[in-house]
Amino acid sequence: MAKPDSKTRLLDATLKLVRAKGYAATRVEDVCAEAGLTKGSFFHHFKSKDDLAQAAVAHWEAHTTGFFAEAPYHAGAGPLERLLGYVDFRKAILTGDLTEFTCFAGNIVQEAWRSHPQISGPLADNIVSHGKTLQADIEAAMIQYGVKADWTAESLALHIQAVVQGGFIMAKATGGAAAAAQSLDHLRRYLELTFKGE
């Protein structure tokens, strides 16, 4: 595997460091060191730290979009299978260090929602729109299983994202991925109870 080009290395370093220390606390020199470069190179590729952040947003969007598009849960036979498959998939990828499976978007939105709206805004949209990729299957499952609800498919889609994001926080709070996994188990049970009634 060839070493990625410098710009990509800087972006990957950013994703990693921000997830570990937050945006404000990651210095551009940290990013340079992590990428094995110097500030000269950094400011050749990005005109400011904020510019880096915006590029990292695009980098993250591209990365996650492709990652979930290729995920196996889309192959599920019916809408509910795909929905449960999504939850299983989110549980399956909870491996390695917390900085690896934790959500860059969630971190930024939590930390910088008010101080850096230009950066956190697109990431907020990213979380919401990623969640809504499940909406069609939820609607289909509601019809298929005759679920009469006082809630909307959209609200359930966002609830799933809330559990995912909350799981990450609990994982940090408990120091392990197990907390996030258990929360996804509860979410899965909720979905089964809701659609299959048991």
Next chain:
Amino acid sequence: MAKPDSKTRLLDATLKLVRAKGYAATRVEDVCAEAGLTKGSFFHHFKSKDDLAQAAVAHWEAHTTGFFAEAPYHAGAGPLERLLGYVDFRKAILTGDLTEFTCFAGNIVQEAWRSHPQISGPLADNIVSHGKTLQADIEAAMIQYGVKADWTAESLALHIQAVVQGGFIMAKATGGAAAAAQSLDHLRRYLELTFKGE
């Protein structure tokens, strides 16, 4: 209402600003300005920014402990009523600005779990132990309703916290408390389905 003393004002300002901008991005001068004081006063009460953070942790713990101890949900007749009452209470307090009802502990744990373990550690414990205050009622409800489960009362207690924390992130992502409220609705439905079967 008498104006709180300076130290308390500094601590309250810290809680507010950290929830809005994160820990690293809130400067001590911001805290002073928010409290209507200057650095002289600040460093009279705290010997460093980290010292402030540690004091803010204690301040937060004292505040939340009292706040939830006095909450009405403890008056519920049975364990399930108290559990559902807790969820209702968490939903009821989602008023005002996001900086007011959002969780200081969750913010710090998300941002500083690795960079400032001395500060985030106690707050992580705080989230977990607060969650576990529900554990006894969950266990009692499991017995009362004859719930046979492959999950533990502790895991459900932590799941509830995950939904609460995740709801805050979704509230920031969508720009309103409604997302958090809807997530709590789904959580409530899960609890009812689990214990009452419908």
Next chain:
DNA sequence: TGCACCATACCAACTAGTCGGTATGGTGGA
């Protein structure tokens, strides 16, 4: 008078961003 409390001025360290310069490789014309 003494001390808790607070303001102003200041310092030292740190960090985002700048800038002059080097290395490498591509292109086109003689």
Next chain:
DNA sequence: TCCACCATACCGACTAGTTGGTATGGTGCA
């Protein structure tokens, strides 16, 4: 083939501004 020319990528020392923390002195109350 060779060389002038140029663009891209990169380095590392330096600058300017920020920020946590200090020093000093004033004010009001016991």
